[in-house]
Amino acid sequence: MSDAINKSNDAAARPSLLRQLCAVRPIEPVPAGKSRLKQVLSAPALIAIGLGATIGSGIFVLTGTVAANHSGPAITLSLLIAAFGGGLAALCYSEFAAFLPAPGSAYSYTYATLGEALAWFIGWNLLLEYAISASAVAVSWSAYVVSLLADAHIHLPAALVNAPIGLDAHDHLIATGAIVNVPAVLIIAAMTALLYVGMRGSASANTLMVSLKVAIIVIIVIAGLKYIDPSNWRPYIPPNTGARGHFGWSGVLQGAAIIFFSYVGFDTASTTALEARNPQRDLPIGILGALIISAVLYVAMATVLTGMVPFQKLDTDAPVAVALDAHPQLSWLSWILKVGVIAGMTSVILTSLLGQPRILLSMADDGLLPPAMSRCHPRFKTPHVSTVWTGVGAALIAAIFPLDVLADLISMGILLAFGVVCLGVLMLRYTRPDAHRPFRVPWAPFTCVLGALFCFGLTLTLGWATWMRLVIWTAVGMSIYAFYGFKHSRLRT
Numbered sequence: 001m002s003d004a005i006n007k008s009n010d011a012a013a014r015p016s017l018l019r020q021l022c023a024v025r026p027i028e029p030v031p032a033g034k035s036r037l038k039q040v041l042s043a044p045a046l047i048a049i050g051l052g053a054t055i056g057s058g059i060f061v062l063t064g065t066v067a068a069n070h071s072g073p074a075i076t077l078s079l080l081i082a083a084f085g086g087g088l089a090a091l092c093y094s095e096f097a098a099f100l101p102a103p104g105s106a107y108s109y110t111y112a113t114l115g116e117a118l119a120w121f122i123g124w125n126l127l128l129e130y131a132i133s134a135s136a137v138a139v140s141w142s143a144y145v146v147s148l149l150a151d152a153h154i155h156l157p158a159a160l161v162n163a164p165i166g167l168d169a170h171d172h173l174i175a176t177g178a179i180v181n182v183p184a185v186l187i188i189a190a191m192t193a194l195l196y197v198g199m200r201g202s203a204s205a206n207t208l209m210v211s212l213k214v215a216i217i218v219i220i221v222i223a224g225l226k227y228i229d230p231s232n233w234r235p236y237i238p239p240n241t242g243a244r245g246h247f248g249w250s251g252v253l254q255g256a257a258i259i260f261f262s263y264v265g266f267d268t269a270s271t272t273a274l275e276a277r278n279p280q281r282d283l284p285i286g287i288l289g290a291l292i293i294s295a296v297l298y299v300a301m302a303t304v305l306t307g308m309v310p311f312q313k314l315d316t317d318a319p320v321a322v323a324l325d326a327h328p329q330l331s332w333l334s335w336i337l338k339v340g341v342i343a344g345m346t347s348v349i350l351t352s353l354l355g356q357p358r359i360l361l362s363m364a365d366d367g368l369l370p371p372a373m374s375r376c377h378p379r380f381k382t383p384h385v386s387t388v389w390t391g392v393g394a395a396l397i398a399a400i401f402p403l404d405v406l407a408d409l410i411s412m413g414i415l416l417a418f419g420v421v422c423l424g425v426l427m428l429r430y431t432r433p434d435a436h437r438p439f440r441v442p443w444a445p446f447t448c449v450l451g452a453l454f455c456f457g458l459t460l461t462l463g464w465a466t467w468m469r470l471v472i473w474t475a476v477g478m479s480i481y482a483f484y485g486f487k488h489s490r491l492r493t
Contacts, residue, residue, distance in 0.1 A: 022115035025108075025366065025491055036376040037103075037274045037383070040200045043282040043289070046269045048207040049351055050290025053265025055213060055297060056137060056348035060341050062262055063302040064319020067311040071255035072238040072247055075302045075311075078255030083295035085256070085458075086263035088451030089418040090291045091441045092425040094284035097270045098438040099428075101279035104362030105270045105355070106417035111366065113424035113431070120485060122417050123363050124477035125470070126267075127356055129413030131390065134188060134352035135397035139163070141345040142183035142398075148338060156183075163401055184398035191350045192391030195357070198380045199275050202354065209347040214297065216340035220320065220333060221300045227327045228307030238311075257461045262298065264414045266290045268351045271358040280438040353394060357386035367492075368485035412459060412470050419455035422448045 015023070041049070067075035093106075102108035107123030146161045162178035195202050240248030269286040273279045276286075305314060308323040316322055320337055324330045361383045364373035377384040425441055426448040441447050486492075 020486075020492060021117035023491055024113060024115055025111040025119075036381065038199055038381040039275055039277050041203060041272055041276045041282070043285040045203045045207060046272065046276060046282055046286025047289040047293065048210045049203065049272060049354070050266045050269040050286055051210045051214070051294060052206045052347035053268040053351035053355075054263060054290055054294040055210070055217075055265075056344045058259075058262035059217065059294075059298055059301055060320050060337075060344065061317060062259060063298060064305055064314030064316065064322070066255040066258050067302065067306050068313070068315035068319070070245055070247070070251040070258065072236070072251070072311050073233040073306045074237045074252050075255060075259075075306060076299050077237075078252050078259050079295065079298050079302055081253070081256035082260040082263060083291065083298075085260055085451070085454040086266075086291055086295075087288075088447055088454060089422060090266050090287050091447055092418075092422045092451055093266060093270055094287045094439050095425050095437060095441045096421060096428075097273060097283035097287060098280045099435070101273035101276065101283060102362060103271050103274050103358035105267055105359060106421045107359055108362055109424050110420050113427045114420065116368075116489060116491065117481070118420065120363075120368060120477065120481045121474065122420055123359055123368075124474070124481075125413035126359055126417055127413075128473055129417075130352050130356035130359070131394050131397060134191075134349050134356075134390075134394040135184070135401070137345050137348045137352065138184040138188050138394070138398040139181060139401075141187050141342070141349065142181055144338075144341060144345065145183050148342075163399070165400055180399045182399075185395045187346065187349060188353070188391055188395040188398055191346070191353050192387060192395075194350065195353055195387050195391075196377075196380065196382060196384055198382060199272075202350065206347050206350055209343045209350075213340045213343040213347070214293075216336055216343070217297050217301060219336060220324075220340075221304050223330055223333060224304040224308050224323065227330070228304065230307065232307050232310050254461070257458050259298075260458060261414070263291060263294060264418070265294070265348075265351065267414060267417065268355040271355040274358075284439040353387070353390055356390045357383045360386035360390070363485075365490075367488040367490035368481065370484075412466055415455045415459045419452045419459075422451035422455065426452075 063075060063079075066078060067073065071078045096109040100108060100112055104111070104123065105126065107119050107126060110122045111119035142161060146156055149156065159177070159179045160182045162176060163181050164176055164178045194205060237249065237252060238247040240246065240250060244250050245254035266287040269290060270283060273283060276282050301320075305319060305323050309326045313322055313326070321334065324333050324337065360369060360373045361376075363369045364371055364386070373386045373389070374383070375385045376382060426445060428435075429444050429448075
């Protein structure tokens, strides 16, 4: 009788399933994490990491193709709208990063405010975003390097530089006859090895590449100013062609939605919280600094491109090259442009591979993933196990899949994370109103709600196929959570 009463009392005391799924982690970060990772990142290094993830092929490609197909010369307006939306999310990230310096980024912020189940959903989708981002850029890097080698009369076998899987005209997966994309695998392996042996060396290499590509962008912009024809900017907003999103204001907004994804690199800076020397001060500087600098560079490049040639000519994979070729006096810039593109892509691959292991580490620390994922190298002070797993996964994806299969999936995970982070800051203002915040979001209710609406609204611009892939990926992730994470959660056990 006594045992029955005790079991009944235990059952009554046990929280309901819903309460367990919505349980939040204590706000204080885990102090032990600081002894495992080297705190070597200054504010400039964090800005460089954000820029490394933000300024890649997008500034050399998207600025031209969006102008040609959606915004016209008003691409600059699209860029500013996108920067405003990204700025709302960046402000929310900055408050969280200073208040809760944890390597899990949006996953950790969600766990501290909106509960474990939603945190898993966000973390799982961030893993998809980071891995596929590295893989997609590696595929582009491979194509560009193969093209450069062909210019030097070095031709690699087609079976070793293309994906064995492709898409037909009906978006069905087909076999291409290729074996594996070797250059894409090699660049991911090289960047993984660099990250394995230490953050200091990785940050220095990233800073070098970022400095190089920013200098090249500035050189191209300054050199192109002399060849701007203001008549190419008229009309600033071309009339709508009758198709939604093709010029007119609908085109400006559609262009902003596409360009928005070029500003999301600041999330990577937040994953390095335990490696920052002074995270409360430096993380907000790194996040907001990366966004502001990248926005200025994007607008400057778009302004010069649309002024040098009619925007209709920019509908190509190399719009900057088209603008330079239109003015023979600038032919000397062609090789500089190629160096800038390669440096830009390489730094994006490096920073994408940097972010995911730290999210895996944070999820493993919470018991939601196997403890091996939280192991750190005793000498290099890096999350070496999760770094290797990330590199292997990204290399396999890059080796097998083409760019058009990967591109849209990058957008979904980060948009969902941004929106949830905006809501998390708002929630924290009500649950912990008196807590000290080294950085505070200005006009929090308005900023947070508008940021969430902006990010969630952009997910509606993605196609149904992307949503279906999200559903499948989420189903896989929730199955892992149900059979492993839920039972091993340290918050629960």
